[in-house]
Amino acid sequence: MTAPVGGDLAIETRGLRKTYRSVRGRAVGVEGLDLQVPVGGVHGFLGPNGSGKTTTIRMLLGLVRPDRGTATIFGHPVPRRLPEVVGRVGAIVESPKFFPAFSARRNLSLLADAIGTPRSRVDVVLDEVGLTGRARDRYRTYSLGMKQRLAIAATLLKDPDLLIFDEPTNGLDPAGIREIRRTMRSLGDQGKTVLVSSHVLAEVEQIADTVSIVARGRLVASGRVADLLGSGAGSRAVRVRVAPDDVTIATSVLETGGLLVRREHGALLVEGLDDAGAVNRALGERGVWAHELTPLQPDLESVFLGLTQHETPGAPTRGRRRRRGGPPDPPAAREQPSDLATEVGA
Numbered sequence: 110m111t112a113p114v115g116g117d118l119a120i121e122t123r124g125l126r127k128t129y130r131s132v133r134g135r136a137v138g139v140e141g142l143d144l145q146v147p148v149g150g151v152h153g154f155l156g157p158n159g160s161g162k163t164t165t166i167r168m169l170l171g172l173v174r175p176d177r178g179t180a181t182i183f184g185h186p187v188p189r190r191l192p193e194v195v196g197r198v199g200a201i202v203e204s205p206k207f208f209p210a211f212s213a214r215r216n217l218s219l220l221a222d223a224i225g226t227p228r229s230r231v232d233v234v235l236d237e238v239g240l241t242g243r244a245r246d247r248y249r250t251y252s253l254g255m256k257q258r259l260a261i262a263a264t265l266l267k268d269p270d271l272l273i274f275d276e277p278t279n280g281l282d283p284a285g286i287r288e289i290r291r292t293m294r295s296l297g298d299q300g301k302t303v304l305v306s307s308h309v310l311a312e313v314e315q316i317a318d319t320v321s322i323v324a325r326g327r328l329v330a331s332g333r334v335a336d337l338l339g340s341g342a343g344s345r346a347v348r349v350r351v352a353p354d355d356v357t358i359a360t361s362v363l364e365t366g367g368l369l370v371r372r373e374h375g376a377l378l379v380e381g382l383d384d385a386g387a388v389n390r391a392l393g394e395r396g397v398w399a400h401e402l403t404p405l406q407p408d409l410e411s412v413f414l415g416l417t418q419h420e421t422p423g424a425p426t427r428g429r430r431r432r433r434g435g436p437p438d439p440p441a442a443r444e445q446p447s448d449l450a451t452e453v454g455a
């Protein structure tokens with residue numbers, strides 16, 4: 110696992126555990142989770158469906174009681190001392206309720222009155238989420254993305270230091286996702302701490318400074334995104350293009366050399382190598398010349414798969430483990446992050 114991020118912590122949990130009663134006995138929601146979220150910046154809380162993200166967030170906010178373990182927000186133990194710190198925390202866990210027939214502005218004004226925040230904040234937060242132009246329209250005429258931005262605006266009313274967003278881009282189209290991402294990044298740049306959960310790793314990769322990756326209720330990796338991507342846990346691949354007539358021989362040469370080769374859009378994706386030059390050398394020795402050789406950067410998804418895909422249910426999931434022998438892992442690297450985020454299968 111990558112070394113924890115130093116400095117002050119906005120959120121820290123130790124050995125946090127939560128089980129739920131189910132028809133088949135007890136289902137584990139979170140299994141001994143140690144989380145460290147540094148103060149300031151965007152922290153991605155990532156993991157596949159059912160890995161315990163919402164359960165963790167609900168425990169932090171005092172909505173669910175942990176069976177075991179401790180949690181602090183800005184050093185205050187929660188839920189015990191939550192009242193002392195709750196004024197510094199804004200969160201969206203469930204869809205917030207707004208009056209459909211009222212405008213965004215009126216909805217937020219009512220909310221500001223209810224929480225004792227000056228109404229002057231309303232226009233500030235509407236501007237922050239880019240809703241100024243539609244502020245006088247009724248809530249029921251809003252698109253899903255606008256509704257979500259209004260929800261974020263509501264959490265900003267009291268100018269919190271910590272924002273917790275549970276899958277804020279669920280159900281949004283790429284433009285809506287980009288809007289929310291931009292808002293979260295701007296909050297992080299202002300020095301606020303943003304904890305954003307997602308099962309779509311690529312979506313958060315682009316804006317997160319640090320991440321925690323969970324699987325089956327446990328932490329499997331944490332740290333700075335750049336460090337995780339360079340940790341070697343993701344797959345390294347090279348895209349190779351050769352003349353169409355050479356594709357078969359090139360594939361055979363590389364496979365004979367012990368590499369995994371896949372054809373993709375007329376190119377060869379080559380996995381399982383430490384040195385891209387080895388591809389060039391092997392092909393050149395057989396008189397095949399590559400006219401493209403592009404090393405592909407591992408992304409968070411491939412790091413995540415590298416850390417979790419060989420686990421068997423019930424096995425400990427902490428730390429990085431590598432399978433011995435057997436075929437190489439399927440490639441999951443890509444050259445550029447995509448706006449059309451990839452969902453992670455558990």
Ligand SMILES: Nc1ncnc2c1ncn2[C@@H]1O[C@H](COP(=O)(O)OP(=O)(O)OP(=O)(O)O)[C@@H](O)[C@H]1O
Nearest residue numbers: 129136137138157158159160161162163164165308
């Ligand atoms: N109220 C509940 N009763 C029983 N089991 C629950 C309850 N809430 C969550 N769980 C179980 O706990 C585990 C973790 O669920 P949780 O909702 O925290 O995951 P998640 O990471 O937020 O998933 P998703 O990405 O789908 O939102 C799952 O196996 C889930 O079925």
Ligand SMILES: [Mg+2]
Nearest residue numbers: 162163164275
């Ligand atoms: Mg969830």
